[in-house]
Amino acid sequence: MAEGILVFIEQRQGQIRKASLEALSEAYRQIGTVGGNVTALIIGKDVKTLAGNLPKYHPHKVLVADSGDFENYSTEGYAAALAEGIKSVSSKYVFAANTNMSKDLIPRVAARLDAPCVTDVTEFEVEGTNLLPKRPQYSGKTYTVFEFNSPLAFMTLRPNVFAIQESSNNVNCPIEDLQVATGDIRAKVTETHAASGSKIELSEASIIVSGGRGIKGPENWPVLQSLCDELGAALGASRAVVDAGWIDHQFQVGQTGKTVSPQLYIACGISGAIQHLAGMNSSKVIVAINNNPEAEIFKHATYGIVGDCLEIVPKLTEEIKKMNSNN
Amino acid sequence: MKIAVCVKAVPDTDAKIAIAGDKKNIDFNGVRIITSPYDEFAIEEALKLKEKHGGETTVFSVGGAEATDVLRDSLARGIDTAVHINDEEFTNLGPLGTAKVLAAALKDGGFDAIFCGQQGVGGDNNQVPAMLAELLNVPQATIIVKLEIDGAKFKAEREIEGAHEFVEGSLPAVFSTQKGLNEPRYPSIKGVMAARRKEIAVKNAEALGVKGQFAADNRKIKVKEMALPKERPVGRKLDGDADAQVKQLLDLLRTEARVI
Ligand SMILES: Cc1cc2nc3c(=O)[nH]c(=O)nc-3n(C[C@H](O)[C@H](O)[C@H](O)COP(=O)(O)OP(=O)(O)OC[C@H]3O[C@@H](n4cnc5c(N)ncnc54)[C@H](O)[C@@H]3O)c2cc1C
Ligand SMILES: Nc1ncnc2c1ncn2[C@@H]1O[C@H](COP(=O)(O)O)[C@@H](O)[C@H]1O
Numbered sequence: 001m002a003e004g005i006l007v008f009i010e011q012r013q014g015q016i017r018k019a020s021l022e023a024l025s026e027a028y029r030q031i032g033t034v035g036g037n038v039t040a041l042i043i044g045k046d047v048k049t050l051a052g053n054l055p056k057y058h059p060h061k062v063l064v065a066d067s068g069d070f071e072n073y074s075t076e077g078y079a080a081a082l083a084e085g086i087k088s089v090s091s092k093y094v095f096a097a098n099t100n101m102s103k104d105l106i107p108r109v110a111a112r113l114d115a116p117c118v119t120d121v122t123e124f125e126v127e128g129t130n131l132l133p134k135r136p137q138y139s140g141k142t143y144t145v146f147e148f149n150s151p152l153a154f155m156t157l158r159p160n161v162f163a164i165q166e167s168s169n170n171v172n173c174p175i176e177d178l179q180v181a182t183g184d185i186r187a188k189v190t191e192t193h194a195a196s197g198s199k200i201e202l203s204e205a206s207i208i209v210s211g212g213r214g215i216k217g218p219e220n221w222p223v224l225q226s227l228c229d230e231l232g233a234a235l236g237a238s239r240a241v242v243d244a245g246w247i248d249h250q251f252q253v254g255q256t257g258k259t260v261s262p263q264l265y266i267a268c269g270i271s272g273a274i275q276h277l278a279g280m281n282s283s284k285v286i287v288a289i290n291n292n293p294e295a296e297i298f299k300h301a302t303y304g305i306v307g308d309c310l311e312i313v314p315k316l317t318e319e320i321k322k323m324n325s326n327n
Numbered sequence: 328m329k330i331a332v333c334v335k336a337v338p339d340t341d342a343k344i345a346i347a348g349d350k351k352n353i354d355f356n357g358v359r360i361i362t363s364p365y366d367e368f369a370i371e372e373a374l375k376l377k378e379k380h381g382g383e384t385t386v387f388s389v390g391g392a393e394a395t396d397v398l399r400d401s402l403a404r405g406i407d408t409a410v411h412i413n414d415e416e417f418t419n420l421g422p423l424g425t426a427k428v429l430a431a432a433l434k435d436g437g438f439d440a441i442f443c444g445q446q447g448v449g450g451d452n453n454q455v456p457a458m459l460a461e462l463l464n465v466p467q468a469t470i471i472v473k474l475e476i477d478g479a480k481f482k483a484e485r486e487i488e489g490a491h492e493f494v495e496g497s498l499p500a501v502f503s504t505q506k507g508l509n510e511p512r513y514p515s516i517k518g519v520m521a522a523r524r525k526e527i528a529v530k531n532a533e534a535l536g537v538k539g540q541f542a543a544d545n546r547k548i549k550v551k552e553m554a555l556p557k558e559r560p561v562g563r564k565l566d567g568d569a570d571a572q573v574k575q576l577l578d579l580l581r582t583e584a585r586v587i
Binding site for chain 2: 012073075076079099100101103104105106107108109110111112114115116117118119120132136137138139140141142143144145146147148149150153186187188189190191192193194195201202203204207231249250252255256257263264273274275281284285286287293298299300301302303304305306307311312315316319320323
């Protein structure tokens with residue numbers, strides 16, 4: 001019987017994804033139920049030092065696929081490494097963060113190993129030694145619990161939902177090399193361009209300030225950006241303003257944009273359409289600022305302010321600035 | 328060029344969703360069915376490629392009767408032929424099963440480019456395109472916002488968190504499409520009329536050589552239960568003038584919610 005959980009650790013340019021550490025921490029919390037060991041697998045070029053940061057998240061073993069072949073991401077190269085890692089420990093589950101790299105990689109490897117996959121998991125139910133992943137579907141209007149009938153299954157975990165559990169003591173575990181024959185790589189990344197403007201990545205931000213049509217025009221983004229700067233927040237947007245050309249699509253939150261799950265989501269001049277809610281209704285605290293007391297968003301908000309967001313937001317920024325300078 | 332497009336029939340994004348009696352699926356009664364919005368970018372990209380390089384376009388959909396209108400919608404936009412993959416055995420297949428069935432239907436078609444949406448809205452799996460690429464043993468570029476094809480080579484731009492990356496590779500390949508790739512055209516009236524008269528080929532499990540492969544006991548994944556989300560606790564509206572509201576909000580965020 002297969003046992004244990006292998007966690008794919010995503011790194012880009014020498015940075016480990018925070019969401020991968022969340023997945024690793026969740027594997028540690030679930031391993032008592034599943035049985036066997038937690039293995040962390042990191043793939044890249046010159047990533048041995050990075051791998052050294054992983055033991056404090058309690059894996060039993062770290063596997064490192066370190067090779068020039070992995071300098072740039074390629075689906076086929078990474079798939080070969082991940083499949084090899086899974087075979088070497090014959091794990092029962094594979095965890096990864098639900099990111100755009102995972103969306104490209106994980107289903108490909110699942111198909112290679114003829115195993116099922118559930119993406120964007122937000123919770124686990126337990127039955128004996130089995131994990132039953134639970135996830136929202138249909139814009140968050142339903143939650144679906146899945147069960148597997150397979151010796152191996154893949155799951156990607158929604159970022160910002162599972163807590164990071166990090167040891168402050170020195171923890172050690174074996175760090176082993178994984179040899180990989182990548183075979184033919186027929187498509188690979190040749191360049192990466194950082195997106196302009198976005199300072200903090202939306203899907204991993206713990207605070208998000210989003211603007212909708214209620215902000216009146218693109219000339220008012222600086223009003224929201226100042227609040228973001230004071231809060232260390234990421235900027236988001238509704239589709240209406242993306243479609244209007246006020247801001248790039250990468251900022252869009254919702255069903256056809258990004259799914260986010262921050263601690264705090266501040267919706268400014270956003271009506272609360274179901275497709276917008278789909279992207280943010282798993283946020284811990286939702287604040288709505290809207291001048292229409294009947295706006296749908298108030299039904300989903302933890303705290304609501306009926307008012308003009310162009311008046312409220314600058315005041316909020318001022319108060320937080322005062323708070324920050326007092327600390 | 329031979330170009331394939333895979334489209335999924337999904338509930339309209341603002342449809343009221345109720346859970347069916349067996350709690351394993353949603354209740355499709357009275358729910359309007361549409362082409363999954365991301366698949367519109369896949370259809371459009373196929374049409375643009377054909378306009379540029381010549382060739383033929385074929386659309387595939389795995390589903391029950393509801394898929395017929397969606398296939399007609401693709402034809403109305405200008406896709407040449409449609410294949411409806413329909414069998415009792417394919418009900419609630421899940422992404423891996425769907426990818427296997429699509430692979431069986433596509434494998435001998437000699438397609439140079441295969442377009443999918445990056446995600447079928449509703450189920451939101453993000454799985455079928457990469458699985459299909461693996462099963463067909465071809466390279467892939469997913470979540471793409473730009474595509475250039477030059478002979479048997481492609482260059483695609485894909486969205487990742489906080490950056491865009493460029494993928495270069497060879498055809499045949501599977502692509503999954505993201506908003507931003509193109510502006511999908513609407514079906515013309517002429518197109519709609521012509522689509523009504525076109526025949527849609529239907530293929531079942533037997534025709535695809537997969538009969539019995541997806542019987543209930545062979546399923547590697549099943550829905551155990553669907554439930555409604557937990558209601559969010561009723562929130563509160565803050566009183567007073569703007570200054571009072573702001574002060575109160577900050578107080579609550581700090582002391583009650585403890586998020587700042
Ligand atoms: C297939 C499909 C997919 C979609 N995907 C998405 C998605 O991913 N994300 C998304 O957001 N939408 C999506 N939508 C669109 C969605 O249905 C809404 O149209 C959109 O979210 C509305 O954006 P909005 O709230 O900014 O604009 P509106 O609905 O116009 O709301 C503006 C709000 O601002 C308030 N307001 C006006 N002035 C002020 C002021 N001075 N101060 C404060 N408040 C003010 C108004 O009362 C109103 O509530 C999708 C739609 C479809 C059909
Ligand atoms: N039943 C289906 N029939 C045809 N194509 C599908 C089907 N399900 C998914 N796809 C394709 O795969 C993409 C991603 O779907 P999913 O993996 O379900 O999110 C869709 O946008 C379609 O292009």
